[in-house]
Amino acid sequence: MQLFSENPLLRWLMRNPIWGFVLIIFIFFSLSADNFFNERNLMNIVVQTSTIGLIALGMTLVMINGNIDLSVGATLALAAAFAVDVQSWAAFATWGNWQILPAVCIALLVGILMGAINGFIVWKTGVDAFIVTLGAMLGIRGLVFVYTGEQSFYAMNFAYSDFSFMTIGPFPVLAVIFVIAVLAVHWLLSRTVHGRNTYAVGGNREAAVNAGIRVGPHMMVNFMLIGFLAALSGVLLSTQMGAATPNLGRDYELWVITAVVLGGTKLTGGKGDIIGTLGGVLAIGILRNGMNLMQVPAFYVYVILGSILIAVLFLDKRFNRAENGGLRL
Amino acid sequence: MNTAHEPALRLQGIVKTFPGVRALDGVDFDVMPGEVHALLGENGAGKSTLMKVLAGMYQPDEGQIIISGQAVRMSNPIEAKAQGVVLIHQELSLVPEMSAAENIYLGELPRKSLGRVDWKTLEERSNAILKRLKCSFRAEVTVAHLSIANQQMVEIARALTVDARVVVFDEPTASLTDAEKVVLFDIINDLKAQGVGIVYISHRMDEIFTLSDRITVLRDGAYRGTLTTAKTDEDEVTRLMIGRSLDLSRNEAPPKFGDTMLEVRNLACDGLFEDVSFSVRTGEIVGFYGLVGAGRTEIAETLFGLRTPTAGEIYVAGEQVTITSPRDAIALGVSLVPENRKEQGLVLQMNCRDNMTLPQVQDLTAGPFVAKGAELAIFDQYRDKLAIKTPSWRQSAAVLSGGNQQKIVIGKWLSMQPRVLIVDEPTRGIDVGSKSEIHQLLRELAAQGYAVIVISSEMPEVLRVSDRIVAMYHGRIMREFTIDDVTEDSLVQAISGIGPEVAA
Numbered sequence: 001m002q003l004f005s006e007n008p009l010l011r012w013l014m015r016n017p018i019w020g021f022v023l024i025i026f027i028f029f030s031l032s033a034d035n036f037f038n039e040r041n042l043m044n045i046v047v048q049t050s051t052i053g054l055i056a057l058g059m060t061l062v063m064i065n066g067n068i069d070l071s072v073g074a075t076l077a078l079a080a081a082f083a084v085d086v087q088s089w090a091a092f093a094t095w096g097n098w099q100i101l102p103a104v105c106i107a108l109l110v111g112i113l114m115g116a117i118n119g120f121i122v123w124k125t126g127v128d129a130f131i132v133t134l135g136a137m138l139g140i141r142g143l144v145f146v147y148t149g150e151q152s153f154y155a156m157n158f159a160y161s162d163f164s165f166m167t168i169g170p171f172p173v174l175a176v177i178f179v180i181a182v183l184a185v186h187w188l189l190s191r192t193v194h195g196r197n198t199y200a201v202g203g204n205r206e207a208a209v210n211a212g213i214r215v216g217p218h219m220m221v222n223f224m225l226i227g228f229l230a231a232l233s234g235v236l237l238s239t240q241m242g243a244a245t246p247n248l249g250r251d252y253e254l255w256v257i258t259a260v261v262l263g264g265t266k267l268t269g270g271k272g273d274i275i276g277t278l279g280g281v282l283a284i285g286i287l288r289n290g291m292n293l294m295q296v297p298a299f300y301v302y303v304i305l306g307s308i309l310i311a312v313l314f315l316d317k318r319f320n321r322a323e324n325g326g327l328r329l
Numbered sequence: 330m331n332t333a334h335e336p337a338l339r340l341q342g343i344v345k346t347f348p349g350v351r352a353l354d355g356v357d358f359d360v361m362p363g364e365v366h367a368l369l370g371e372n373g374a375g376k377s378t379l380m381k382v383l384a385g386m387y388q389p390d391e392g393q394i395i396i397s398g399q400a401v402r403m404s405n406p407i408e409a410k411a412q413g414v415v416l417i418h419q420e421l422s423l424v425p426e427m428s429a430a431e432n433i434y435l436g437e438l439p440r441k442s443l444g445r446v447d448w449k450t451l452e453e454r455s456n457a458i459l460k461r462l463k464c465s466f467r468a469e470v471t472v473a474h475l476s477i478a479n480q481q482m483v484e485i486a487r488a489l490t491v492d493a494r495v496v497v498f499d500e501p502t503a504s505l506t507d508a509e510k511v512v513l514f515d516i517i518n519d520l521k522a523q524g525v526g527i528v529y530i531s532h533r534m535d536e537i538f539t540l541s542d543r544i545t546v547l548r549d550g551a552y553r554g555t556l557t558t559a560k561t562d563e564d565e566v567t568r569l570m571i572g573r574s575l576d577l578s579r580n581e582a583p584p585k586f587g588d589t590m591l592e593v594r595n596l597a598c599d600g601l602f603e604d605v606s607f608s609v610r611t612g613e614i615v616g617f618y619g620l621v622g623a624g625r626t627e628i629a630e631t632l633f634g635l636r637t638p639t640a641g642e643i644y645v646a647g648e649q650v651t652i653t654s655p656r657d658a659i660a661l662g663v664s665l666v667p668e669n670r671k672e673q674g675l676v677l678q679m680n681c682r683d684n685m686t687l688p689q690v691q692d693l694t695a696g697p698f699v700a701k702g703a704e705l706a707i708f709d710q711y712r713d714k715l716a717i718k719t720p721s722w723r724q725s726a727a728v729l730s731g732g733n734q735q736k737i738v739i740g741k742w743l744s745m746q747p748r749v750l751i752v753d754e755p756t757r758g759i760d761v762g763s764k765s766e767i768h769q770l771l772r773e774l775a776a777q778g779y780a781v782i783v784i785s786s787e788m789p790e791v792l793r794v795s796d797r798i799v800a801m802y803h804g805r806i807m808r809e810f811t812i813d814d815v816t817e818d819s820l821v822q823a824i825s826g827i828g829p830e831v832a833a
Contacts, residue, residue, distance in 0.1 A: 191445050191446060192443070192444045192445050192446060193438045193440055193444050193445075193446055194444055196427070196431055196438055196446055197436075197438075199424060199426060199427055200424045200427060200431075200435055200436075203424035203425055203426045203427060204422065204423060204424045204425065206422060207422040207423055207424050207432075207435065208424070208435070208436070209386075209406075210384075210386070210406055210416075210418060210422045211406060211407075211422070211435035211436030211437070212405050212406040212407030212408075212410070212436040212437070213435070213436045214405075270424065270425070270426050271426050
């Protein structure tokens with residue numbers, strides 16, 4: 001341990017063990033999967049990762065607050081359904097490609113609204129966010145089925161589905177959007193007053209109240225942010241598929257929470273950062289992509305990820321216990 | 330006393346009711362600029378409620394808050410702070426994962442455009458404040474890495490972020506060492522000299538009499554009177570507070586000691602304490618005195634199987650034992666009344682009976698079910714024995730007073746028929762009246778033949794209850810005294826790390 005702490009890189013890795021893991025699997029797949037280490041596949045990983053990655057950014061905020069949001073998968077599906085459906089509304093029939101604009105705006109607003117409802121209920125009722133968003137998860141998924149009538153919507157405007165193939169310079173536009181979102185949320189969390197208050201509310205809620213932070217509205221803002229990011233993720237996913245299915249985003253909340261927890265964010269709040277979350281998201285993305293290239297059946301990914309999740313948290317627990325002075329509790 | 334006639338702060342006829350309780354009933358209180366006004370009362374007398382009204386966390390139902398001659402309304406802590414009223418909380422109100430600077434300015438971080446935090450200003454200002462407080466750490470450190478005392482200093486630093494008119498200190502010395510107390514008192518005197526009004530809440534009479542100019546006493550939410558410190562004494566204050574005088578004498582038959590019940594030889598635990606040897610006889614109370622962090626609690630935790638010792642031997646009733654879990658300890662008759670009764674001693678939401686029978690509920694069965702009758706019998710027995718005041722066994726432990734909560738914890742272990750009873754800070758946060766009851770109880774328990782270890786940071790407490798006193802410093806036993814040869818001076822020297830040969 002003493003030896004490690006002298007090297008700043010190793011010290012950083014000890015605090016962010018997930019990046020060590022990312023490095024290991026990256027090297028492993030580079031050596032053992034033929035098509036892994038090339039520009040196209042790496043870009044591909046970033047694009048594939050961006051879907052849960054965007055939501056994970058918002059989930060980091062919400063979880064540092066000491067809350068959780070289980071409704072993100074359903075919100076994603078609802079937003080995707082709106083994004084695809086609104087384009088074909090008669091009101092926008094003559095707008096040409098501009099009909100995409102109101103569709104995307106409405107979809108994002110729907111996401112923000114869902115987040116606002118979650119946040120408002122948590123704020124005003126004081127009911128645990130787990131329960132509130134569990135209810136929202138069921139309720140919003142129900143709304144998706146009511147709205148779509150259990151049918152998939154297909155995008156009639158080809159410009160919409162072409163969007164996901166666009167590039168900015170050598171970079172796919174979806175990857176660029178994801179990177180910008182990562183930087184923006186990282187900046188928000190580490191540099192702004194709102195971001196620092198996020199840690200304060202989750203780290204010691206009573207202290208935050210005593211210091212005059214308005215905890216309820218603060219949490220609502222973070223729920224709106226995750227709602228926005230889930231909707232954005234839904235819009236981008238529907239451009240990739242050129243369609244919105246009512247089952248879109250199922251189980252995404254579990255992937256997202258796994259990524260965020262792998263990245264070192266505490267379920268109890270007060271601790272975590274975007275760098276860790278990015279590591280968690282990439283770990284999942286690289287594993288899925290690499291194992292796919294090696295033609296390992298997809299279900300093994302679940303087994304491996306599950307084991308890693310428990311192993312990482314176990315190591316974390318051991319580490320924290322050592323800090324505690326070895327008190328056996 | 331200050332010549333200004335206008336009080337810095339005046340509360341007039343404050344009434345605050347909660348459903349079913351009249352927490353404050355027409356309380357009057359004022360602080361002059363440059364005065365230390367102590368606020369006293371038993372737990373539940375309404376001090377905290379009054380302070381929360383002051384800090385803007387509660388709105389009074391009736392009455393007025395007047396600051397520098399103007400009636401004000403404060404609807405949240407930031408408005409109160411803007412009016413110059415700052416509250417220093419008793420329980421640390423800090424965010425552990427954030428830096429000291431961020432904690433000092435929590436809720437009011439200096440901003441730049443776009444809601445960005447102005448780190449430079451934040452750190453400059455915080456470091457200046459910490460320097461004023463003579464703190465040895467920088468504002469950039471994470472609060473979780475600071476000692477409890479330094480965390481308390483961070484809390485106090487918050488008072489210096491604004492031009493305060495009134496600063497309320499709520500039990501600020503609870504976790505400070507003697508050296509740090511001196512710094513705190515200097516700061517209070519400093520503020521006083523600048524014309525700030527100080528409200529000082531504490532259970533420790535000695536502090537109140539050294540610091541304060543006036544003393545106001547609350548009882549059951551009602552105003553009982555204001556005394557000028559110079560013209561009163563502890564007895565008068567106590568009588569106002571609890572309605573009777575305290576019996577502080579140790580009038581009892583000389584204790585009869587039996588055989589050695591617990592003996593510890595060269596016990597060590599890496600980095601926490603080393604080379605610890607002592608013994609306790611039946612019928613004897615051994616007091617462990619030392620500063621916070623001297624390793625006393627850690628020894629207790631080791632004896633109770635919560636830590637693994639790295640060296641040394643433990644003997645219970647003459648037999649060498651290894652204790653690897655609380656289960657082992659309980660089976661050997663060693664029990665621990667922990668330091669923090671709310672977090673470590675009780676399951677607060679559970680009722681009194683269940684709390685008391687918790688360690689033995691698996692033995693109290695009738696067939697597959699818990700035997701209610703046996704549980705109740707145990708509860709009744711110890712409620713009577715320890716004079717626990719609770720309306721019924723159904724009462725949840727959370728609503729009892731500190732003294733009664735502590736008795737439940739003690740009763741819980743007594744019902745396990747222990748041989749060694751370790752009591753860690755038995756009266757922390759407990760008011761004077763119940764304190765002397767707990768002391769009396771500990772004496773009685775020893776007289777009944779238990780071997781008792783009392784860990785305490787309060788000198789009057791160890792001097793009052795102990796037959797022998799073990800003084801600790803930095804994880805080592807410095808000296809052992811019997812109650813007849815101990816003096817306050819030698820005790821203070823021993824816990825400050827000055828050995829007996831130097832003292833002599």
